[in-house]
Amino acid sequence: MNFEEVLEPQIQSPQLELKEVSLVTEGKGALKGMPILTGISLAVNRGERICIIGSSGAGKTSLLRLLNRLEEPTGGIIYLDDRDYRKIPVLDLRRAVMLLLQEPKLLGMTVREALDYPLVLQKFSRNAIEQRVEMMRELFHIPNEWLERTELQLSAGQRQLVAIARALVIQPKILLLDEPTSALDAGTGIHVLNVLVDLAENQGMTILMVNHQLDMAQRFCDRVFYLQQGQLLEDTSSIQMDWQYLRERLVDAETQASQEWF
Numbered sequence: 001m002n003f004e005e006v007l008e009p010q011i012q013s014p015q016l017e018l019k020e021v022s023l024v025t026e027g028k029g030a031l032k033g034m035p036i037l038t039g040i041s042l043a044v045n046r047g048e049r050i051c052i053i054g055s056s057g058a059g060k061t062s063l064l065r066l067l068n069r070l071e072e073p074t075g076g077i078i079y080l081d082d083r084d085y086r087k088i089p090v091l092d093l094r095r096a097v098m099l100l101l102q103e104p105k106l107l108g109m110t111v112r113e114a115l116d117y118p119l120v121l122q123k124f125s126r127n128a129i130e131q132r133v134e135m136m137r138e139l140f141h142i143p144n145e146w147l148e149r150t151e152l153q154l155s156a157g158q159r160q161l162v163a164i165a166r167a168l169v170i171q172p173k174i175l176l177l178d179e180p181t182s183a184l185d186a187g188t189g190i191h192v193l194n195v196l197v198d199l200a201e202n203q204g205m206t207i208l209m210v211n212h213q214l215d216m217a218q219r220f221c222d223r224v225f226y227l228q229q230g231q232l233l234e235d236t237s238s239i240q241m242d243w244q245y246l247r248e249r250l251v252d253a254e255t256q257a258s259q260e261w262f
């Protein structure tokens with residue numbers, strides 16, 4: 001470190017930054033121009049584990065879709081490592097920012113093919129592919145005999161586990177997860193979350209996860225984004241979060257939404 005740096009420590013910019021991001025529906029007639037996300041500003045640092053919480057329809061999945069460029073914001077700007085999202089080739093972006101949606105599909109592939117495929121696209125050697133897949137298999141306790149099965153021969157939980165392994169096989173910088181443990185039994189869910197914590201702490205992988213199970217969220221994340229009706233109402237560290245208050249707030253929001261529905 002030189003003298004100027006001692007006097008003026010460098011401020012590290014966030015890995016991911018959203019400035020006044022909004023999204024409105026396209027659609028036709030009355031559906032056109034309805035707000036889904038409004039004025040979202042946030043900054044995420046490398047290695048953070050963030051849970052996105054909110055009632056049904058709050059905009060959680062839409063936020064993940066924006067971050068993976070499955071949707072384009074209708075307002076505002078997103079930055080990855082100080083680069084405007086729109087200037088990053090979309091395939092490069094999706095390699096760095098991996099999204100795992102709810103109910104993942106293996107697209108007719110066997111488990112082995114599904115795990116190999118992202119690495120084949122990246123032109124990894126056969127040897128390297130086998131090593132990486134073996135590493136994932138061990139990390140997530142995927143038995144050898146699953147490798148030749150297709151998704152029709154796997155339970156929902158087994159499929160979810162394979163999909164998590166596949167999302168991680170190319171070691172993304174940022175992992176976006178939409179309720180990744182919803183189909184897993186409690187023990188496997190906790191094991192998966194522990195693996196993710198380890199990857200965040202030891203390899204600096206950043207994780208943003210939608211999770212409806214608040215006890216899991218409390219255990220896993222170091223920061224919470226609370227969304228309501230497309231707005232970011234809370235951005236709080238997990239330690240400072242009043243989890244009981246959050247539970248009550250979620251119940252209120254769900255009740256209000258169901259009354260509006262009827």
Ligand SMILES: Nc1ncnc2c1ncn2[C@@H]1O[C@H](COP(=O)(O)OP(=O)(O)OP(=O)(O)O)[C@@H](O)[C@H]1O
Pocket residue numbers: 025026027031036054055056057058059060061062063
């Ligand atoms: N393509 C679309 N066209 C019209 N409306 C949409 C579209 N996508 C999402 N919406 C609406 O935007 C709102 C947010 O949806 P989103 O799926 O992001 O919510 P969510 O918080 O993930 O909900 P859940 O917990 O039920 O999955 C909802 O009211 C939804 O109906």
